[in-house]
Amino acid sequence: MSRSKSAAPTDRTPVRRRIRGLDADERSAQRRRQLLAAATELFARQSYSLTSIEQICQHAYVGTKGFYDHFDSKEACYTALLEQITTGIQQRVAEAAAEVAGRDWPTQRAAIIAAFVHAIADDPRLAKVTFGEAGGISPAVEAQRRRNRRWAAEFMKHQWLQANTTDAPSLLPLALATIGGMFELIADWLHHHDDGGAPDSVETLITDLNHFVAIVDAGRAATAPRTPD
Template structure:
């Protein structure tokens, strides 16, 4: 009896289907970007509380299922957006601090404060999303805001140490208070716009923050 020849092995590795030049992972990442962009626009324009998941999906041209593939709730979407914006701010001020590392502290301070302001205020939507309504959304969002504030305080403390401050236990609480004051000045700048006041320029906000941190630096000398 003749034996049949075994079939040649075949490569059963699934082919990654590409649509418009993107594979599944790339399409998923694109949908996530579209959702976050839409959320930025809507949260800034009409607030977090008045924005629905359905509106975000319609604005992003992404189905509701696509939304839940990335975020379990509107709160999770907002938190992801807050992380994205904060990461961009942190990268920008870190780059400027490195670029001016050989400068004296007043020069470095001016550059870092200006970088911070332009990172959030050149596109006013970012400032509104980050410093506008964020404080009253949820405990999870507040926890993320505290993470961001702590990072900023640690960053400022490091800059002060480079300026010759001793690593005193009081330095981090002072940095936290300074960052809190800076964030409050940004929030006040935003509310002034929203309340119909005469619009202050970005340069005005830069000058106000510079003045505030300069005053803090004068007091910081007391713990040297």
């Protein structure tokens, strides 16, 4: 009498192939990082308009198909890069604000501005990509820039309120105007380098921005409604 052999259990889950220790998802993420790193280098070195998708792919050692697996266009690649840089800046600024929370406003202001400048200027390519290339690329990129400014203005308004500044309907517009002025100072600092002027240091930019915001703060204090005695 023969015994029937029970079939050995099988795992029908497909085995994920690993190449150089990476599975498909990890390789895809690596290609995306390579493409964004290449875009950073090329946009900063030779401008957005003079950089082609093929150049980005060649610099990243990624095929054109790999590019389109992640981005629909060069504009989409730039927008993703801008978002990546912006996230890093926001994180560093928020961390700096948390470290000096509860201290006097001039101390907080100096720490936040220093963190912001170092986030964009320690690697000059980041400043060039975010402030030197973003203008006029497309409506989608302009919308992203506006969102970035809005976030920065909301962040500044929050810091003013944390420093016991009286809230007012004009506080957010003033913050937006202040951020616009700060961004213009950064753009001027950046273009001064590109035009062959004597290079100003990062510390000079920090000082200039601190001086500018201090003047805005003085104006706010001078025009704030006075509390009756």
